[in-house]
């Protein structure tokens with residue numbers, strides 16, 4: 001299996017879960033090889049681990065990176081799109097270039113990497129799955145609207161991709177976690193519907209057994225997202 005954003009806490013937890021379910025090689029694609037490898041070992045991943053260079057901000061390199069990752073991984077059951085930046089709205093409003101950079105990483109980079117990955121998955125005799133980390137932040141614009149809008153774009157794209165590549169035997173799973181305790185959310189106040197990387201990984205593995213395109217984690221968000229989507233603004237803020 002391949003993790004794009006191989007130092008992601010959620011990405012590593014998914015790799016550990018899929019190794020426990022039979023994956024034999026983990027290819028971590030990212031910017032800091034040593035850190036990715038250390039995280040994988042800390043998570044108890046005991047199979048062959050490879051690392052490749054990947055930077056989401058350079059879509060022109062993504063086809064090459066994905067090809068390299070598939071060569072190292074061999075038969076690949078899953079590719080996880082796990083990279084992303086959160087940032088905060090005050091910094092984005094003070095520095096528009098920073099907001100543009102986040103949009104390039106979270107959306108443009110994820111679009112090109114996902115297309116390259118599904119093309120490679122479709123070539124395999126047993127295809128496989130693309131797992132895309134969207135977010136509950138994609139449901140409705142909230143205080144972190146810059147981040148949320150990158151995830152909404154990605155979510156829209158990934159659901160369209162799912163329908164398009166299905167006939168080529170490739171499964172796309174769009175994952176919408178709530179608040180997950182990771183490096184990304186360190187220092188951010190915990191929210192009511194929180195979860196852990198291991199729990200998200202477990203929910204994803206379970207969802208892969210079924211046929212759904214969207215996986216909420218925790219599952220209760222599937223229902224909580226309905227009032228969140230339709231409530232008037234003053235109520236949605238409280239939710």
Ligand SMILES: NC(=O)c1ccc[n+]([C@@H]2O[C@H](COP(=O)([O-])OP(=O)(O)OC[C@H]3O[C@@H](n4cnc5c(N)ncnc54)[C@H](OP(=O)(O)O)[C@@H]3O)[C@@H](O)[C@H]2O)c1
Pocket residue numbers: 004005006007008009010011030031032054055056057081082083084085105133134135136176177178179180181182183184185
């Ligand atoms: N944590 C949450 O509450 C939560 C909730 C919903 C969705 N998500 C989504 O889940 C995914 C994983 O998040 P996480 O919580 O596991 O965060 P994390 O542990 O902070 O991991 C984020 C990863 O993205 C990588 N990354 C950032 N910019 C990159 C770039 N330009 N090129 C390549 N890699 C880059 C980082 O690598 P470097 O070390 O090189 O920066 C890091 O490994 C993200 O897409 C996030 O938006 C998270």
